[in-house]
Amino acid sequence: MKIVADYPESLTEKEFHYCPGCTHGLIHRLIAEVMDELEIREDTIGIAPVGCSVLAYEYFNCDMQEASHGRAPAVATGVKRVHPDKVVFTYQGDGDLASIGTAEIVHAANRGENFTTIFVNNAIYGMTGGQMAPTTLKEQKTSTSQSGRNLQESGNPIKMSEMLSVLDGPAYIARVSVHDPKHIIKAKKAIKKAFQMQIEKKGFTMVEVLSTCPTNWGVSPVKALDWLAENMLDVYPLAVYKEVE
Amino acid sequence: MEKVLMKGNEAIAEAAVRAGCRHFFGYPITPQNELPEYMSHRMPEVGGVFLQAESEVAAINMVYGAAGAGARVMTSSSSPGISLKLEGISYIAGAELPCVIINVMRAGPGLGGIQPSQADYFQAVKGGGHGDYRMTVLAPSTVQEAVDLTMEAFEIADYYRNPVMILADGYIGQMMEPVVFNKTVNPEDLAAKSWATDGAKGRDVNIINSLFLDPEELEEHNHDLDRKYQEMKKRENRYELYKMEDAEMAIVAYGTTARISTKAVDLAREKGIKLGLIRPISLYPFPEKIIQESTKDIEKYLVVEMSMGQMVEDVKLAVNGQRPVHFHGRTGGMVPTPEEIFSVIEDLWEE
Ligand SMILES: Cc1ncc(C[n+]2csc(CCOP(=O)(O)OP(=O)(O)O)c2C)c(N)n1
Ligand code: SF4
Numbered sequence: 001m002k003i004v005a006d007y008p009e010s011l012t013e014k015e016f017h018y019c020p021g022c023t024h025g026l027i028h029r030l031i032a033e034v035m036d037e038l039e040i041r042e043d044t045i046g047i048a049p050v051g052c053s054v055l056a057y058e059y060f061n062c063d064m065q066e067a068s069h070g071r072a073p074a075v076a077t078g079v080k081r082v083h084p085d086k087v088v089f090t091y092q093g094d095g096d097l098a099s100i101g102t103a104e105i106v107h108a109a110n111r112g113e114n115f116t117t118i119f120v121n122n123a124i125y126g127m128t129g130g131q132m133a134p135t136t137l138k139e140q141k142t143s144t145s146q147s148g149r150n151l152q153e154s155g156n157p158i159k160m161s162e163m164l165s166v167l168d169g170p171a172y173i174a175r176v177s178v179h180d181p182k183h184i185i186k187a188k189k190a191i192k193k194a195f196q197m198q199i200e201k202k203g204f205t206m207v208e209v210l211s212t213c214p215t216n217w218g219v220s221p222v223k224a225l226d227w228l229a230e231n232m233l234d235v236y237p238l239a240v241y242k243e244v245e
Numbered sequence: 246m247e248k249v250l251m252k253g254n255e256a257i258a259e260a261a262v263r264a265g266c267r268h269f270f271g272y273p274i275t276p277q278n279e280l281p282e283y284m285s286h287r288m289p290e291v292g293g294v295f296l297q298a299e300s301e302v303a304a305i306n307m308v309y310g311a312a313g314a315g316a317r318v319m320t321s322s323s324s325p326g327i328s329l330k331l332e333g334i335s336y337i338a339g340a341e342l343p344c345v346i347i348n349v350m351r352a353g354p355g356l357g358g359i360q361p362s363q364a365d366y367f368q369a370v371k372g373g374g375h376g377d378y379r380m381t382v383l384a385p386s387t388v389q390e391a392v393d394l395t396m397e398a399f400e401i402a403d404y405y406r407n408p409v410m411i412l413a414d415g416y417i418g419q420m421m422e423p424v425v426f427n428k429t430v431n432p433e434d435l436a437a438k439s440w441a442t443d444g445a446k447g448r449d450v451n452i453i454n455s456l457f458l459d460p461e462e463l464e465e466h467n468h469d470l471d472r473k474y475q476e477m478k479k480r481e482n483r484y485e486l487y488k489m490e491d492a493e494m495a496i497v498a499y500g501t502t503a504r505i506s507t508k509a510v511d512l513a514r515e516k517g518i519k520l521g522l523i524r525p526i527s528l529y530p531f532p533e534k535i536i537q538e539s540t541k542d543i544e545k546y547l548v549v550e551m552s553m554g555q556m557v558e559d560v561k562l563a564v565n566g567q568r569p570v571h572f573h574g575r576t577g578g579m580v581p582t583p584e585e586i587f588s589v590i591e592d593l594w595e596e
Contacts, residue, residue, distance in 0.1 A: 042446040045314065057452050063442035065313045065453040068336050071306040074298070078310025078318070079442065081268060081294045086444050104306070107299035 008032035010041045012061045021221020023178045023211040024052055027120060028059055030178075030188045031089070034195055035062065044087040045079050047072040051093035052126040052213075070101025073108035076115045087198060088115040094135040095125045098158050105164070112169035112203035116194045119160060119206055122213040123232060130216030134158040137235055142216070157235050161208045165241035171203035173242040177210040177233065179225045190240075202244060210236055248423040253388045253413065254279035254321075256424050257347055258287065260395035261319045265430035266345070267293035268318040270307035272300055272326060275359045276415040277349035280321045301326040305333030305346075312342035313453035315441030317399055317432060321347035323415075324365050325356065327373075334408055335374030338470070339455030343402035345395065346380075346410045349418035352551075352578040360578025361415030363500060366555035369412050370529040377467050379474045380408045381481055382528040384499045388422035394526070396428070401481065403435075405473050412528060414551065416501040416580070474530075483526035484535055488514065492521030494594060495539060496586070497560050498549040499525045506549050508583030509590060518594050528556070533563035540567045545593055547571045549586055551579070 007013075010032035016025045035041050041062050048056035050069035057064035067075040072090035080088045097105050097119050105117065124142055125131040131144040135157055139148035161175045172194050176187035187209055194205035210232050212224035219227055251259065258280045261269070269288055271281040281297065288295035298304035304320050311318040322330060327348045337344060348369065352362035367373075369382045381401050385391035391413055398409040442451045457463035488510050489495065498506040503524040513520035523539065525532050546568060548557040557572045564570050573589045575581045 043444045045442045045444065047310070054456065057454060061445075061450060063445050063451045065310060065442055066340070066456055067309075068306065068332055071302065071309075071333070074303040074306035075310035075313075077296070077303075078268070078270065078307035078312075079314045080310075081296065081307070082311045082314035082316045083443055103299055104303055107303065 008036050010035035010061050012059055014058050016059065017055060018052065019215040021212070021214045021224060022052070024120065026178050026184065027118065027209050027211060028056065030184070030191055031091070031118060032060065034188065034192045037192065038195055038199070040087045040195070040199070044089065045083065047076045047079070047088070047090040049090070049092045049096045051096050053091055053093060053120065054127065056091050070096050070099070071104055072096070073101065073104040073113070073117065077108055077113050080113060080115050084114070087195065089118060089195070090115065091118045092120065093126065094119070094121045094123065094133045098134045098160050105160070109164045109204045109206065110167045110169040112171070114198055114201055114203055116198045117206040118191065119208040120211045121208055121236065122211040124213050124216050126213045126216055137231055159236065161206070161241045164206060169204050170206065170242050171244045172197050172205040174240045175208040175210070175236060175238050177228065177238055179210070179212070179228045208236070246425045246427060248425050250421055250423050251388065252279055252419065252421050253391055254349065254418040255283045256388050256392050257321070257395050257411065257413070258283040259426065260392040261345065261399070262287055262291055263426050263429045264317065264396040264399040265432035265435060266317045266319045266399060267291065267432055268311045268316045269293070269295050270298050270304040270311070270318070270320050271322065272298050272304050274323045274326045276351055276361070276418050277321050277323045277347065279418070280347065280349070301329035302333065305330040305337070308344050309333055309337050309340070309342060312337065312344045313340065313442050315438040315443050317435070319345040319347065321349065323349050323351045324353050324362070327365060327368065331368070331374035334380070335376055335378055336455055337408050338378035338380060339376065340453050341406040342408070342453065343406050344408050345398045345402055346408055348410055348412050350412065350414045352576065358578045359415070361501060361580060362551050362576065362578060363414055363502060364552040364555070364576065365412065366528065366550070366552060369410055370531070378470065379477070379529055380410055381405070381477055381530070382410045382412050383483070384412045384526060384528050385417055386500050386504045386524065388417065388420060389424045391417055392424050392426065405477060407473065412500070414501050478530040481527050481530050482532045482534065484532040485524045485526060487522040487524065489521035489523065489539070491519055492543060493519040494545050494547070494590065495521045495523050495543045496547050496549055496590070497523045497525070497536065497556070499528060499556065502549050502551055502581065505581060505583055506586055509586035512583055512587040513590050516591070518590065520590055525556070531559045531563070533559070536560060536563035537565065540564055543568060545569050545571065547573060547590060547593060549581060550574045551581070552576055
């Protein structure tokens with residue numbers, strides 16, 4: 001009998017704390033499967049963020065460092081400069097990467113630091129209870145934009161993949177989504193590509209993953225997947241924004 | 246051993262290299278710029294890594310990552326830059342990582358000025374960053390001492406798995422003096438760090454972390470940290486006494502100010518005033534015992550600082566109300582002269 005879907009060795013058996021239907025857990029699993037397939041679990045150091053995935057170090061079955069809010073790219077830089085032959089990744093939410101940590105991600109990308117960033121964009125601050133994020137959509141209601149995000153007051157949804165892809169440092173930048181099986185398969189391919197390119201020492205790689213937050217969007221898990229498809233894909237087009245030879 | 250003439254900042258950098266430091270992350274700020282500049286050429290020479298970070302915030306987090314990955318690592322800055330590093334320092338202490346941080350103090354608050362100062366004493370010894378943490382803080386008063394303490398700082402950091410700060414001022418950083426480098430550590434000879442995140446080959450995974458969502462666990466962690474700080478208090482007390490044998494009055498001063506104060510002691514002695522100097526070298530742990538013991542002979546204390554008065558509070562705690570403690574400070578980048586200190590002493594002596 002051929003096993004088609006086993007429990008990934010690169011995940012611990014600890015139960016996720018994520019809300020029902022949240023796609024953080026799914027994204028964790030994709031990363032773990034990629035680590036298994038590339039056989040890099042024992043050579044990987046992951047950097048966990050601040051945000052709902054703050055406990056990611058309990059879920060990935062590899063060496064992990066917890067970073068302060070937004071600073072994972074700087075921490076990853078430190079780790080990678082000590083161990084250039086190991087695989088290093090950061091896992092960051094949109095508040096983490098696109099707000100408090102914008103400087104760190106821009107400069108790590110621009111230096112071409114040879115690590116991989118998994119950027120989970122759910123258009124909201126999950127952990128702190130649903131405040132507006134830099135990625136929050138126009139007119140999207142959040143606890144700090146209660147009548148909908150007003151672009152005059154709060155600026156525009158920030159497009160990190162587009163921004164970072166104009167830099168010379170990155171080797172691979174792609175935006176993917178996990179709202180249906182077809183896209184989940186594509187997302188995994190992109191994550192695998194990013195890790196492979198890191199192993200080949202091509203430079204900075206990032207995969208932006210559009211993700212859901214049913215709890216703070218105030219919708220059911222299934223509706224959240226639809227909401228993502230209907231509202232986020234137009235603002236955040238799925239594409240490979242950069243790929244070097 | 247050969248004596249070489251070196252600027253304080255460069256001597257500290259060379260001491261770090263000799264101590265086996267192979268990773269340096271920093272960001273320019275006067276008056277410590279010679280330190281990263283020196284590292285930028287010296288690190289590649291010894292097969293190490295120099296990286297000019299995009300900010301102090303990034304630099305200290307690179308230090309966190311590298312320390313967690315098992316390296317001997319250092320950063321340097323000056324006052325406003327250290328303020329930015331404090332979040333990271335709290336995380337480093339919380340996650341129990343060893344590293345060395347150099348603060349070549351300048352005057353503040355705010356952007357302040359670029360002249361020497363000792364106004365970051367509270368920030369360095371009382372925590373500065375958030376939460377209950379401490380770090381060993383060492384204050385050199387000569388370039389040679391800056392070299393020796395920097396080398397020791399790496400040992401102390403590794404022993405306690407805790408950040409160690411060298412608290413110097415712009416004078417020490419900019420001054421040129423002859424120095425001797427007494428030993429050289431080969432990083433390959435250092436004990437392996439079994440807790441470091443360097444890939445979980447053939448072992449359980451390692452996690453570098455300061456998060457404890459369960460308050461009982463966090464309390465336990467903070468007690469563990471405190472046991473370490475109590476051990477530091479027992480083992481890391483450092484101070485120097487000058488003409489204290491028969492002294493009836495004492496100056497308490499550290500760093501550059503202590504150096505100036507030795508001249509004031511000499512001036513006083515010429516006039517028959519029985520003055521001595523207690524120079525704390527470790528500011529955390531503060532050498533409170535020697536000060537407490539001195540109260541049986543010393544009638545009055547004068548604390549001299551290049552600040553509006555910070556260490557004076559620790560001296561008062563040590564003296565514990567048994568004797569009067571006076572204060573003389575210059576601030577804003579002004580440096581007291583021996584004559585100025587002597588005139589304060591003369592007034593106190595005659596009082
Ligand atoms: C310095 C600092 N500021 C603020 C916080 C509070 N905080 C925790 S999580 C978070 C937002 C995280 O949002 P995001 O990165 O989008 O991740 P999500 O929770 O949505 O997965 C904030 C502001 C913090 N821990 N540290
Ligand atoms: S709050 Fe949102 S992002 Fe966080 S776990 Fe719940 S659903 Fe997921």
